[in-house]
Amino acid sequence: MTSEEPVNSTENTHTDHNGSVAQNFGLELWDQYEELVKYTDQGVEYIKKYAQFAKERIELENMFAKKMKEMMKKNMPKYTKQTGNELFTYQKAFSVAVHEVGDEANQHERIAESLTANVYKPLLQLQHDKEAEKRNIQNEGNTIRAKHDQNIQQLDRMKRRYEDSHRDAIQAKLNLEKIEYNPKVTKEAVEKSKLAVTTKDRTLSENKDQYQLFIDKFNKSQKDHYYKEMPLVFEKFFKMEQSRVARVKFLQEQLVEGLRHVFPIINTCYDNILDAGKQISSDKDLIQFMEQKKSGFPIPEDREFMEYGTTATPNLQLGISKTTKKRNLFGNAKKPAAPKLDDAEDFSHLPPNPQKKMINDKIEAIQREVGQNQASLNAIKHMLDIYEKNPALGNVRLTQEQYAEEKKNGDHMKLELYKYQVWHNQLEGTPVPQKPELLDANSRIVEPPAVTTYEDRLFVIQRHELQKQTTKAKPPRAAVPRPHPRGAGSRRSTADTDSDFSDDDDTPQDSAHYHTPAASSTVSLPASFHQGTYQQPEHYEASTESDKTASIEATHPIGRVRALYEFTSSSDGELSIIAGKEMLLLENDGSGWIYVDFNGKKGFVPLSYVETI
Structure with missing residues (x-):
């Protein structure tokens, strides 16, 4: 209780001080009513101005938040995150900076919402309330002042009446004196003048009494006016202004509190941007880039020297010349694009x-x-x-x-x-x-x-894509020499074999590519070829006719194929086929030729002319 007593005493002193000021307010400013009204008008106008200020501040915060969000949306990173890849540290830092801009924009929206709810709307309400309160107090004061003005006017009238009757009475006496000493005036005229003097004196006495009574009444009313009635009006104005100023003070504090409340959050946004910036590391980014982009393929080995003019071995050249590697279907020098592999x-x-x-x-x-x-x-x-x-x-x-x-x-x-x-x-x-x-x-x-490895799938997909692209084109001759025909008594000459691997006008190239029906395109072979483990298939040759026949008859189907192009046999052992027809696959030794059965007829056809079904 002891600690509360000074507080109560201070509050009571402050209240008493305000009460005495309010009571003396009307006495000190008894003749400044118009100035007080003007002052209160300025107070209400100040509320309007403050409300307009708060409104513009709210609009500014909303506009700033909107612009920041537009900036965030425009600068939001649209990284195409590839399979298995992560963002680099500088990309992450930038993403954090952009996202924090959005968070900061949200805080400015919160500022606008806080100012609207806690400052702008209360100011509008305060303006409405004070305008109504001032109007009521001013009407009351105007009524009291009008009544007092009427009393003053009535007092002035009575005073003028008393003055007029006094002047008339004196004039009547002067007239009587003139008549009494004039021998020419009749007695009747003298009596009439005496009667006028008596009447004027009686009127003077009545007006004097009325004036005396009313002035006493007026003085009492004037005291009430200046010491009771108007001080109450002044006190109401005082309290109105007191509450107005206190309310404006509180609302201004609310304005600052609305800003202070979000500043720590905005500072947190800045701290997050700073922390993200500290995480940027060029070493980490370069190491990450290396981990993301390294393919795992071995570095190509040294190439062997190929003497100009010599015939390339089948397992190296496989029918690819300079011209065919550089030309596309339309004869334009263009590097073939790698086919796009579907997700597996x-x-x-x-x-x-x-x-x-x-x-x-x-x-x-x-x-x-x-x-x-x-x-x-x-x-x-x-x-x-x-x-x-x-x-x-x-x-x-x-x-x-x-x-x-x-x-x-x-x-x-x-x-x-x-x-x-x-x-x-x-x-x-x-x-x-x-x-x-x-x-x-x-x-x-x-x-x-x-x-399945990438190399193997790329080889199969590329070959299949190129076959589809050239379905309507005239197929080229087979790039790989077919094996010695089964059931035939002769073999292709060495010159024929060599001609299938090299063009007359082109120099053999040391290339790890496989020739497909699209003569202009190249396809990478599997890793087994690059590693030197690819084995060129041996040519089949039966020692006797009976052995050849027995070998053919003992062959069983291992699959089915469909002809992509028409093929006309040009030597013994080859089989002519028609595009679109299906055949039984009897043997595929990897030589580039397959042994098939078409309606009971057996023979070799180029592997590139068919597709597996």
């Missing part, structure tokens, strides 16, 4: 290193799903145990079905995980992982197919 499940559309990384990412993602599935199984199993003990709590059959479905899903995830783990180990050259333990008795482990 084993990511074989990517080079070796990105392929391994994506498979690793896939394994991690599936492992997370397996963990979530196991948690779900545990939860369902727990609920199933509860329902079996107390069937009233839940449906046991539905829970069992849900549990079985989750087990199937879990087994499917485990099989997917096993597949990618197998592919990962195949690429890394490590042993095959342990097979997963399946929960569902109906689930079976199916060994995944061997992983």
Whole structure:
């Protein structure tokens, strides 16, 4: 209680001081009513001005926030995040800076909202209230002043009447004196003058009494006017202004508080931008770029010297000349564009290193799903145990079905995980992982197919794309010499064989490319060719006619093919085919020629003229 007493005493002193000021306000300014009205008008006008200021500040904050958001949207990084790639540190820092601009814009919107709710609208309400309050007080003061003015006017009239009657009485006496000493005036005229004097005196006395009575009444009314009635009006003006100023003070504090409240958040935005800038590292970016872009392909080995004029061996040249490597279908010198590979499940559309990384990412993602599935199984199993003990709590059959479905899903995830783990180990050259333990008795482990490398898939896809592009074009001659025909008694000469590998006008090139029906295009061979492990197939030659016949008859179909182009045989052992016809594939030894059966007729056709079905 002791600590509160000074506070109460101070408050009481402050209240008493305000009360005495309010009481003396009307006495000190008794003749400044018009100035007080003018002052209060200025106060209300100040509220209007402050409200307009707050409105413009709100509009400015909203406009600033809008412009900042437009800037953020325009500068928002639209990185095409490639498969397996992450943003560089400078890109991340810029993204943070742009996003923080958006967050800062949100804070300016909050400032506008705070000013609208806590400053602008209260100012409008204050303006409305003070205008109404001032109007009422001013009307009351005007009424009191009008009444006092009427009393003054009435007092002036009575005073003038008293003055007039006094002047008339004196004039009547002067007239009587003149008549009394004039012998020519009759007695009757003298009596009339005496009567006039008596009447004027009586009127003077009455007006004097009325004036005396009214002036006493007026003085009392004037005292009430200046000491009671008008001081109350002045006190109301005083309190009105007192509350107006206090309210404006509070609203100005609210304006600052609305700004202060968001400044720490804006500073946090700046701190985040600064922290992101500190994370920028050129070394990290360059290392990341290297990890993202390295393909994993081996650096090409040294090329062997090929003496000019010599015939290239089939396993190196494969029918590619300078002209065919430089010309396209229309004869223009243009480097053929690499075909676009569609996304593959084993990511074989990517080079070796990105392929391994994506498979690793896939394994991690599936492992997370397996963990979530196991948690779900545990939860369902727990609920199933509860329902079996107390069937009233839940449906046991539905829970069992849900549990079985989750087990199937879990087994499917485990099989997917096993597949990618197998592919990962195949690429890394490590042993095959342990097979997963399946929960569902109906689930079976199916060994995944061997992983496809980028080189192999590119070779197959490129050849297929080029074959489709040249379906309507006249096919060129086969680039690879066919093997010695089965069932024929003669072989192609060495000169014929050599002519199939080199044009007369072109120098043989040391190229790892395979010639396809699109004579102008080249296709990269698999890695086995670059590594020198590619084996040129041997030519088949039966020692005797009986051996040849027995070999042909013993051949069984290994597949089916469809002719892409028409081919006319030009030597023994070759088979003429018609585009679009299907044939049985009897043998494919990798020489560039295949042995087929077409309606009972057997023979060799170029591999590039057919497609597998």
